[in-house]
Amino acid sequence: MNKMMPLAVIRHLRPVNDAGATHYEGVMSGSWFSENLDSGVLEFGGNIRPDWQDGGRMGAKTKRKVDRWTEELLANSAVMGNLSVRLDPTRCDYDVEQDEDGDYTLTLWSGHLDTAVDSQSRITAINRAARNPVGSFDVHTKFATRIWIADDQLAARVGSDYNTRGDKVNDTAAKFAYQDDGEKRIARMLLEQSPHLGVENVEVLKNTVSASSSKLFAFNTLTQAMESFWKGEPTSPSEEQSQAAFLANFWDALVAVRPEFGRLGKTERTSLRGTSMAGTALSIHGLIAVASAIYAKELDPTAVLTRLGEPVFVAGETVDYFSYRNPTWQRIGALVDANGRPQLRMSFQSRRAVAAELLNRVGLPDEKIR
Numbered sequence: 001m002n003k004m005m006p007l008a009v010i011r012h013l014r015p016v017n018d019a020g021a022t023h024y025e026g027v028m029s030g031s032w033f034s035e036n037l038d039s040g041v042l043e044f045g046g047n048i049r050p051d052w053q054d055g056g057r058m059g060a061k062t063k064r065k066v067d068r069w070t071e072e073l074l075a076n077s078a079v080m081g082n083l084s085v086r087l088d089p090t091r092c093d094y095d096v097e098q099d100e101d102g103d104y105t106l107t108l109w110s111g112h113l114d115t116a117v118d119s120q121s122r123i124t125a126i127n128r129a130a131r132n133p134v135g136s137f138d139v140h141t142k143f144a145t146r147i148w149i150a151d152d153q154l155a156a157r158v159g160s161d162y163n164t165r166g167d168k169v170n171d172t173a174a175k176f177a178y179q180d181d182g183e184k185r186i187a188r189m190l191l192e193q194s195p196h197l198g199v200e201n202v203e204v205l206k207n208t209v210s211a212s213s214s215k216l217f218a219f220n221t222l223t224q225a226m227e228s229f230w231k232g233e234p235t236s237p238s239e240e241q242s243q244a245a246f247l248a249n250f251w252d253a254l255v256a257v258r259p260e261f262g263r264l265g266k267t268e269r270t271s272l273r274g275t276s277m278a279g280t281a282l283s284i285h286g287l288i289a290v291a292s293a294i295y296a297k298e299l300d301p302t303a304v305l306t307r308l309g310e311p312v313f314v315a316g317e318t319v320d321y322f323s324y325r326n327p328t329w330q331r332i333g334a335l336v337d338a339n340g341r342p343q344l345r346m347s348f349q350s351r352r353a354v355a356a357e358l359l360n361r362v363g364l365p366d367e368k369i370r
Contacts, residue, residue, distance in 0.1 A: 006107045008041045013096075013104040016146070019158055024096065024104060024147045028083070030073075031139040033123055034130040041108065042085060044124070046116030046152070048159040062121060069125035074136045078125075083145045084118040087111070090151050106147065116155040117148045118162050172220035176204040182234040183226035189244035191219065194251045196262035211273060214266040221281045222288075229289035229355055229369075231296060243295070250291045253301035257309040260322070261287070278322035280344060282334055282354045289355035293364040304362050321361070332357055 013024040036042035044052065049062070058066060072078035087094065092111030098104050115123060129137035150158060169177075179185040191197045191204075203209045203218040234240040255262035260278035269279070277283050294301050311318045312326050319325045324342045329335040332353040335342045344350075356369045 006109055007039075007112075008036065008106075008108040010106045010108070010147070011103065013106055013147070015104060019150075019154060021149060021154065023149050024106060026145055026147070027142045028145040029139060030126050030130050030137060030141045030143070033126050033143075034139070036113070037123075037127055040112055042113045042123075043115075044120055045114045046086065046155060047118075047120040048116075048156060048163065049120070052115070052120050066121050066125050066128070069122060070128045070132070073125060073129035073141075074132055074134055076136070076138050076141065080122055080126075080143055083122060083143050084115075084148055085113040085123075085145065086116040086148045086150050086155050087113050088116075088151055088155070089149055113147065116152070117150060117158050170205075170207045170220075171223075172203065172207045172218045173205050175223050176219045179223075181227075182232075182240050183230055184223045186230070186232070186234065186240050186244045186247065187219070187222045187226045189241065190247045190251070191222070193244060193248040196251050196255045201263050212266065212270060214264060214269045216261065216263075216269075216279055217281060217284050221284050225285040225288040225351075228351065229285060229292055231292045246295055247291055250294065250301045253305050254287065254308075256302070257305045258322070274342075275324055276320070276322045277324070277326075277329055277334065277354070281346065282344060282351060283322070283358075285351040286354040286358035289366070289369060290358050290362055290364065293359060293366060297364070304364070307362050308358075328357060329354075 010026060013026045015022050016025050017023075033042065037044075069078055069080070073080075087106075087108070088111065093109040094111070095107045095109070096104055097107070126143070130139050148155065148158065175184055176188070179188050191199070191202050197216070201214075201216050202222070203213070203215050207218050207220050209215050209218055230243075232239070232243045234243055251261070258278055260272060260276065261283075264272075272279055290304075291301070294304055308321060310321065312321050312328070313319070314325060314327060324335060330337070330342070332350075333345055334350045334354050334357075336345045337343075352369055356366065359366050359369065
């Protein structure tokens with residue numbers, strides 16, 4: 001084999017020990033990834049994620065992640081962490097030599113690096129940002145990168161551990177710790193400003209509220225509702241603050257009509273679960289849609305929300321509007337029959353259905369939500 005013309009020379013590496021073997025870590029620029037993808041020194045392949053095993057056709061979740069990373073890279077504000085590429089010693093001819101400074105140089109004579117271990121989504125985003133015609137991504141951005149010296153068996157083992165071992169921080173805890181868009185920041189300000197909410201009445205560590213808890217909802221529920229149904233579209237910190245103040249006033253008016261959306265004792269709160277839509281995640285989504293409509297039309301929440309306190313009549317009997325006994329909730333698919341007992345149907349469609357129903361109830365129908 002002719003070793004006069006190496007395919008790649010990767011300098012300034014340091015050895016690390018992991019998974020019972022020696023690998024190498026260095027610092028690669030954004031242009032390094034795009035240039036080596038062009039030359040074939042780096043190829044996408046071998047990744048264990050199903051999205052990357054079907055010709056690179058990303059599913060919706062992966063596409064959202066890649067798009068988000070690409071946008072953040074274009075703004076030069078992305079959090080990328082440590083990246084990984086793999087060198088398969090059974091398919092590559094390579095040398096690793098230490099220089100007089102103590103660094104190591106990897107010379108690749110044949111074969112290629114790939115993404116069998118990890119990082120294909122992030123490297124895809126880097127490549128897209130580097131090629132984006134906007135040209136705002138700094139291609140000299142440096143990324144900590146590990147070159148795994150791993151055959152297929154070890155690559156599969158490491159990739160599996162990367163993706164299954166350990167628990168990621170749940171969405172509620174992550175979103176409460178840091179808000180990366182206007183809707184989430186407004187949700188955090190609402191939680192802090194409203195005397196009816198606060199960390200005492202909103203779960204900020206887990207995605208769900210315990211059945212025995214007195215808390216109203218999880219913070220993730222509120223951020224999801226804001227992202228889905230709040231149409232304020234704030235463009236500055238002052239607008240975010242103004243919209244949060246409006247929502248705090250809205251919540252005052254809401255609790256005056258429906259105390260269930262404020263602070264309750266454990267006995268009161270738990271007695272509502274399984275019997276009333278009031279306080280459920282579905283109702284929070286619906287109420288944010290109502291708040292958004294009131295805000296857009298510059299109406300008085302106190303005047304609009306009174307209808308939520310009015311009962312409905314079922315077979316000649318007066319029934320609370322939010323009660324499971326109100327057939328509306330089953331008619332729109334928010335409640336389903338589960339072995340003779342009503343059960344909430346938590347889906348995107350049921351969230352939209354409840355939002356449309358609450359808007360209609362207060363006299364602010366929105367055909368776009370139906």
